[in-house]
Amino acid sequence: MGKPTGFMEYERKTAAAVSPKERIKDFCEFHTPLSQEEQRKQAARCMNCGVPFCQAGMNIMGMTSGCPLHNLVPEWNDLVYTGNLEQAYNRLKKTNNFPEFTSRVCPALCEAACTCGHYGDPVSVKGNEYGIIENAYEEGYADPKPPRVRTGKQVAVIGSGPAGLAAADQLNKRGHKVTVYERDDRVGGLLMYGIPNMKLEKHIIDRKINVMKEEGVEFVTGANVGKDVKAAKIIKDYDAVILACGAKNPRDIKAEGRDAKGIYFAVDFLAATTKSLLDSGLKDNKYISAKGKKVVIIGGGDTGNDCVGTCIRHGAVSVTQLEMMPKAPDERAENNPWPEWPKVCKTDYGQEEAIAMFGRDPRIYQTTVKEFVKDKNGNVTAVKTVKLESQKDEKTGRMMMVEVPGSEGKLDADLVLIAAGFLGTQKYVADAFGVQLNERTNVATEAGKYATNVKKVFTAGDMHRGQSLVVWAIREGREVAREVDENLLGYSGLSVQ
Template identity: 50%
Template sequence: MGKITGFKEFDRKTEAYRPVDLRLKDYDEIFSGAHDVAHLQNQGARCMDCGVPFCQSNNGCPVDNLIPEWNDLVYHDKWQEALVRLHKTNNFPEFTGRVCPAPCEGACVLGINNPAVTIKNIEQAIVDRGFEEGWIQPHIVSKRTGKKVAVVGSGPAGLATAEELNKLGHSVTVFERADRIGGLLMYGIPNMKLGKDVVARRVDLLKASGIAFITNVNVGKDVTTKQLQKDFDALVFTTGATKARDLPVDNRDAQGVHLAMEYLTANTQSLLNTGHADESNLSAKDKDVIVIGGGDTGTDCIGTALRQGAKSIVNFELMGKPPKNRAENNPWPLWPLIYRVDYGHEEATKVFGTDPRQYHLLTKSFNKDAEGKVIGLNTVNVDFKDGKLIEINGSEKTWNTQLVLLSMGFTAPEHYLSTDANIDLDKHGNYQANYGEYATSKKGIFTAGDCRRGQSLVVWAINEGRGVAAKVNDYLT
């Protein structure tokens, strides 16, 4: 693959983000936008002739990207052919190349004793060049089957489902309850990590391919599934896991305590509608902000609050600080549970002089003033022993805050749609359907993505969207 000794000759070097001082002044993408071809060819050359590419295994890429193949093609300057290979397994590499945490790199064979290949950078560069060169065009279907499918939800699972079914000749209509298409891609991920022009560009291609999109329609409320079943031959639910995990402690009703998605959605809507001219009530400007919960969403809250002009930011994490290197019980090729500095952490450190994360903290209650506004919260330090959480006496502390953002993950899909459709749920509250089959308990209704599997990655949503499309096609034909 590539240059046989490349992994010995070249060190891993990722493409740099825009400088912190510059990117904090706007909501543009954090990526530099300029891909250095020679640099990427050297990085592609690091891909080993490893025999068994674990980057494509169950521990690696969920859509089974042909990673060694397009690494080799980039090394040989065959970019258009690399794009063909990339699109063969991944409908939307411009999304995954920006937001995926890259489990493929965690499973890279080179990663056993060296830094992994920069797979994510190369993936993004391939698809970005494809758009720049005009290689990516609508897929025009020459013959239709006469079958109609309704897809409910326009996140990555819904869009992948729609594209695959459209390619097979079925007529697809996607229903979205929000005012814009994209689901999590549009409102769950801020513009600086995934530009909404990037999302709109792909949606426009899907529209030009013949897929119909209907916004501001909440299936299960505005229109029933029975009505849709009269008009369509099959339904696919790809609504995501949108029921957020809450924090039921004293004074949770204080004004200024919000779920992370409420905050991120309001900010993106304000940005797209008015360029922030409306000064959203959820602005962090001049406020002491506390983000409870880590992960990508917590980082996105930090980055957004910084751009809004937060006075201070602290990020609470219940668990301890991860190690810098893999622990003995976390061997390759498992996802490495190690300490990472994401873009928001880097930015907060630059602004405030220290990493915003505080570990082993449990929030016990909120404090509010006479007007009902949050003015602080109370915490205690915790430890874990034999899997049990133990509060440490004497570690109680009160923190000043005027804006609290709850970023603790999601528990399940909202259930008004499943109730309306009368489909079964699994023990976690997700829509019941077996992986690989995707059929719900109601004939003609299928489901895929986070609403079926639980909160997961964009790349897993694409995997399930492709999978459910194949099963719906079997059902229709």
């Protein structure tokens, strides 16, 4: 371990954030990284536990505890403490293809499971991960390293989100020739158009993609496989195909007045803003503007929060976020002990900004929309809401959120954004390749496997497991790469963890 008494000597410290009222003036990342000296102190707090839950990535009570990638957190914390940043990078890269992404957008499952966090504050793992990878780029450790030998095998990856990129990176390192097909105009999938710029600036993605290109991965953008590019030709031309197209079907709100103008899915709203920002700095006006509007966002998760932050940057006059579930407790409940994922209320950056701008938390809990109100021109003008409460279904025994009689309300709205999650694979892709879907409309495979019912065709990421975290997508990309490698060569030298 780094310093045996470090966790007693040093207090937890994380990257400082620019004040809400200042950071909403642009779409840039807004955290000031820790200095290397401060990173050493934070690494010194790591206890090198006998059972490092931070890297366990195991399921406890239906929730993930620790890093799904099994990052060697105590090892590279020790290396940061001793100042050996090159070896820290090497240990980090053994398990994580894209620490430049996860150190920015991961909810830090590792920190939630840190032993120091049992009675105190966890180690600043995410901040040290950020420091390791950014130093690696500065010092040249992260420069391109093309494979020395090629196998002669060719693999097509459909989709360039974190799962597809991880699979491509692993298989290219193995020596296979990999081509990644992306239907959008830029590479990155969810990372590029699903996550706002202030959480992940897009030049960070481009930097890594350029490394992968120099290492031999080929990228084809504007290629909508299943429509513009024939799936049959892809299957014919390649030795293996990996479908990593994400869970792209947004869950809708089936309420009266849904056809009103001014109602959009959150994914379309966020993607349009990012594309316009990258193309013209928002000067082309080819995005869904919230400027001067009263916005209602349906959905209380990360995507809903991203919509809050984006709307405020547009110049919305008010933002309200509707959440079906009750407010989580501010501290761990007794029935949610460490090292389970802490089910506590999190006030994220968008909500912080709403509080600073409008003087209140934008979230209204246990509430949903019952009707969209529109004017004579068909424009949405308000939403009728209803309160919800948890009740046990007598037939199934499951707890359900049901309407509370007489609890109806009304909110003015010029713009409504639906951020209610995603339902699964887009059917045209599945149909084009002939792969079977399961009851959740994800591509079906055997448990723990990635091969589909179609020979040579595999799947990974949200398309396989349903909507999930970037870190899970990377793990699935690594695992499908190993399975493909074994299928092509009869054995694999690729590590998964």
